[in-house]
Amino acid sequence: MVKDVVKGISKNVLSILLVDNQAERAAMVERALQQGGHQVICQLASTVSLGYHVERIQPDLIIIDMDSPDRDTLEHMTVVSQHNPKPIVFFANDDQNPDVYRQAIQAGVSAYIVDGLTASRVRPIVEVAIARFEEFQQLRQQLQQSQQQLLEQQLIDQAKRLLIKHQSCNETQAFNAMRKAAMDRQVTMADIARELLKKWEHK
Amino acid sequence: MNFSSQNSQVAQPKQGGLEKPQLKLGFIQLLDSAPLIIALEQGLFEAEGLSVQLQREVSWATLRDKVAYGLLDGAQMLAPMPLAATLGLGAPAVAMTSAMVLSRGGNAITLSTRLLTQLGIDQQTPTSQVPAALHNYVAANQRPLTFATVYPYSCHHYQLHAWLEHCGIAPSAIQVIGIAPAMATAALQQGVIDGFCVGEPWNSLAEAAGHGRIVLSMAQPLTNLPAPALLPQYGPAEKVFGITTQFKQQHPHTCAALIRALQQAAHWLVQQQYQPGLSQLLAQAEYLDLPAALLATLLTPERPSLFSTQIPIQFCTEQSQSLADARWVARQMLQLGQLSQPVTDQLLAQVYLP
Numbered sequence: 001m002v003k004d005v006v007k008g009i010s011k012n013v014l015s016i017l018l019v020d021n022q023a024e025r026a027a028m029v030e031r032a033l034q035q036g037g038h039q040v041i042c043q044l045a046s047t048v049s050l051g052y053h054v055e056r057i058q059p060d061l062i063i064i065d066m067d068s069p070d071r072d073t074l075e076h077m078t079v080v081s082q083h084n085p086k087p088i089v090f091f092a093n094d095d096q097n098p099d100v101y102r103q104a105i106q107a108g109v110s111a112y113i114v115d116g117l118t119a120s121r122v123r124p125i126v127e128v129a130i131a132r133f134e135e136f137q138q139l140r141q142q143l144q145q146s147q148q149q150l151l152e153q154q155l156i157d158q159a160k161r162l163l164i165k166h167q168s169c170n171e172t173q174a175f176n177a178m179r180k181a182a183m184d185r186q187v188t189m190a191d192i193a194r195e196l197l198k199k200w201e202h203k
Numbered sequence: 204m205n206f207s208s209q210n211s212q213v214a215q216p217k218q219g220g221l222e223k224p225q226l227k228l229g230f231i232q233l234l235d236s237a238p239l240i241i242a243l244e245q246g247l248f249e250a251e252g253l254s255v256q257l258q259r260e261v262s263w264a265t266l267r268d269k270v271a272y273g274l275l276d277g278a279q280m281l282a283p284m285p286l287a288a289t290l291g292l293g294a295p296a297v298a299m300t301s302a303m304v305l306s307r308g309g310n311a312i313t314l315s316t317r318l319l320t321q322l323g324i325d326q327q328t329p330t331s332q333v334p335a336a337l338h339n340y341v342a343a344n345q346r347p348l349t350f351a352t353v354y355p356y357s358c359h360h361y362q363l364h365a366w367l368e369h370c371g372i373a374p375s376a377i378q379v380i381g382i383a384p385a386m387a388t389a390a391l392q393q394g395v396i397d398g399f400c401v402g403e404p405w406n407s408l409a410e411a412a413g414h415g416r417i418v419l420s421m422a423q424p425l426t427n428l429p430a431p432a433l434l435p436q437y438g439p440a441e442k443v444f445g446i447t448t449q450f451k452q453q454h455p456h457t458c459a460a461l462i463r464a465l466q467q468a469a470h471w472l473v474q475q476q477y478q479p480g481l482s483q484l485l486a487q488a489e490y491l492d493l494p495a496a497l498l499a500t501l502l503t504p505e506r507p508s509l510f511s512t513q514i515p516i517q518f519c520t521e522q523s524q525s526l527a528d529a530r531w532v533a534r535q536m537l538q539l540g541q542l543s544q545p546v547t548d549q550l551l552a553q554v555y556l557p
Contacts, residue, residue, distance in 0.1 A: 046386070048382060048386055048389060048390035048393060048395045048396075049395050051380050066265045066268070067260075067261055067262075067265065068261070068262070069261040069262050069382075069383035069385060069386050070262075070383075071262040071264040071265055071383075072262045072263055072264055072353060072354050072381045072382065072383045073380065073381045073382060073383070074264075074381075075262075075263070075264040075293055075354065075355065075381060076352075076354070076355050076379075076380060076381025077380075077381070078293050078355075079292075079293060079355040079541060101272070101295065102272050105268050105269065105272045105274060106272075106274065110264070110265070110268070
């Protein structure tokens with residue numbers, strides 16, 4: 001059983017060209033695909049000569065960041081087939097499930113396959129890439145959130161110190177005054193802090 | 204820049220609730236994205252009760268996909284794009300329509316300084332000598348040449364092929380590749396390509412930097428090109444405001460409001476084209492992200508002698524294209540083998556004559 005699975009994988013080894021200028025994300029995708037037994041070639045920087053690259057490597061599948069300008073170069077190759085021995089087509093062309101396509105776009109993944117490869121063979125690979133892109137998106141959001149929180153906390157602390165100085169109150173009183181103002185006006189503590197800082201900016 | 208007076212009657216304001224007041228619209232880093240930027244910056248969307256967020260995209264393919272799957276509500280599009288998307292050329296078919304024409308003109312062909320030197324053409328040589336020189340160069344099989352356009356379903360692509368045909372160069376004699384507009388000048392500089400047909404400001408930027416010379420504006424009266432009959436002087440519709448047919452059907456009032464705001468923006472552009480404020484607005488980092496002084500020179504009607512060729516852009520207000528415009532696009536697709544059979548006028552009317 002296990003043997004069969006291993007055999008199945010080895011038969012399914014595809015060469016994949018990954019185009020992504022986010023080094024960290026590219027590494028995540030590369031690792032995941034290599035674990036699936038695929039051969040991955042990474043192209044990190046955007047290149048004006050992607051066309052030559054594709055013709056030289058002749059990958060079975062190209063996975064590319066949707067926000068890469070190189071997409072228009074690939075798009076062009078799908079049309080000008082006389083110059084390209086291996087025409088590539090967008091994977092969803094023969095895919096009956098538009099949800100995969102939509103999910104890919106939301107995650108920022110696009111993929112091109114060599115003509116002749118079926119969607120069913122490519123889809124698991126694309127799904128791996130989608131999952132890693134989504135994971136990266138979440139990590140980035142979490143990072144942004146915690147940076148935002150840190151920034152707001154710094155603002156609140158700064159405003160609190162100003163209140164203590166200008167209103168000659170203690171820390172608890174300053175904090176409570178700010179919290180009450182925020183609750184009364186239904187805004188965040190950080191908003192109140194920003195206002196206070198602006199007010200005392202030049203004093 | 205000129206103002207189009209044809210079909211310029213402004214859509215009658217229909218009072219009615221906006222189905223979707225918050226919208227996300229896409230654009231590409233090009234001079235003719237100005238109507239969207241101006242509509243936002245001058246509060247013209249806001250005056251229609253719309254809260255619009257503009258999102259810059261780096262590739263036409265991604266812009267199309269985001270519109271097709273609702274990540275963008277609408278976008279500045281190359282005129283052939285709604286038809287290509289509707290027919291499923293290069294991507295799964297999603298019915299799209301052009302809600303209005305944004306601009307005509309603004310495209311040009313620029314050849315690299317290296318190629319021009321090899322052709323024996325210098326700054327003083329009239330550009331009218333380029334076609335014959337290029338033809339002889341290709342015929343002598345000096346070296347394989349590579350030209351670029353931005354996207355296969357674009358007026359640039361069709362115009363470049365028409366020009367090569369005019370030069371007597373067979374499509375198989377040179378290579379044509381696709382490059383996103385903002386990357387084209389770098390490709391010219393690096394010698395990856397020998398020439399390109401793209402929209403402004405990229406031709407002027409390449410020439411100003413000394414990487415190439417503009418040899419033909421596609422909006423010039425095309426006396427030396429097989430000019431499509433019955434087309435306006437500025438050439439076929441270049442950019443349109445593209446939306447999915449589904450969005451249009453589900454949001455009729457929102458679409459009408461969007462069109463009114465964009466029409467107002469075109470009026471504003473004509474009135475303000477000589478004002479320094481315009482170039483400063485467009486130059487901002489989130490829009491064109493280019494030096495305002497340079498944009499100002501491109502927006503002046505009489506470009507300084509620094510530039511060899513004028514590249515006029517006409518901002519438009521017409522909602523429908525003429526059938527002649529639409530037929531021109533369909534004919535180019537057929538001629539270049541992008542389509543295997545002709546498109547009916549009925550379909551063209553659905554896509555381009557709302």
